[in-house]
Amino acid sequence: MAGREEVWKHSRHEHGLRLREGLPRYRCSGCKALGADVGYKCGSCPNFVLHRPCADLADEYIHTLFPEHPFNFRRRTRLRHGCDACGKLLRGFVFQSSRGMRLHPLCMVVPVRFRHSGHRDHDLQLVVQDEGIYKCKNCDWQNTKWKYRCSNLDCGVRLDMNCAIVDTLRLSEYGITQVYKPSKLRRALGMTAEVGKVVSSAMVGVTPTVIGGGVRQ
Template identity: 35%
Template sequence: MKYTEITHPSHPHDLVLGSAEEPYQCDGCKEVGFGPCFKCGQCNFNLHEECAMPEPSAFHPFFSKCDFRFYENAPGSSDRFYDACGKDVRGFVYQCSHEHDLHPCCMKLQRTLIGDGVKLHLSDKVSTRCLKCGSKEISKGFRGWSYESSCGQYRYHVACVKDLVLENWRRGYFDDGHNTMALQIMVRNEDIVQQTGGSSSSRMKVSKYWRMAKVALTLIISAVFGDPTTVVATFIASLLSS
């Protein structure tokens, strides 16, 4: 059953499910969100769907020995970060006795994404570089979670996709339909870029590679941000058409 109106203990007014036309800060986890959220009609209060309706306890297959509990404020040290995306824990969190922390949205990420000939799997142990940052690690000693294609050619950190969308929204790329974001990502793969000056066959391979990489990126954006706003959806369409 899908709820469209709820009460929440963190807020005095009823919250209604709607689509935000602009990016918003979730008042639960304190992260920026796009698309559907529960929002207050009387004041500027918003919650991700995942933050608005968390489970009291949860399990994740990446942490087979952990029983996660939901907290509005993480117990223990304030210097903590989410294991999946590396972001600082500033609000709602799932935490286990082994002190692993998961963002409510990361907890519910789909394990498998499929679309237009691309199949991606969520992984916490990626062996090759992210196409956005060009590294296996988000930061020194920390890999985070990634989506990787079955063929092994396309992979993106969840954190990199989040940062990518936010960075390019701030730069106005969503407003004018530029495909700069896609171009910046793809040139990270040096082996592919080196082929661009080659034969017609090489250029066709490059074109196919870029198209499939864009499909992969589109699937991940939708998984991370949910049903995108009109602005983000338009941008995703521009990725696939370029």
């Protein structure tokens, strides 16, 4: 798809930015999350690209669910903080509210209600209240942060913020399943799960022998 040609002099970068479409997978220079297809590219810095929300959002933003507490743009946080929506570490651009809430730009602009490609029967509604641990229907990871819940409560479908962002931006078409870098713990758990699968597959058909109260294969 042909790129658009307007050049925008943006306060968040020293050079003009050009809105492009059909971009391959990239990491946003602003919020440090993955993106693809649409983004603002710098003509002078070959590796500089911003998500559209990271460029388009005003310095002060009113969130639909928090109209009394405006969010203000920050280039980064002074200390290490996690996003209040998804729980992932804030590594770059962030919006912070007057009540101390911090959100990734992508978490800021996700729709309050949408229909997921893997659950087309009902709409999913954004829920920000803490309802304890839940398991994401799409990726099976457990979470306690913001989620999308099926409007039909009998379904029991829950979706985490990462999977909602991937679906609404259609990033899976570019091989993206995680927009933010997974934590060390999550990477370790993923590696452990893969090792467990390999071990389990290798042990199929092996009869255990009990010796001295223990089990030896």
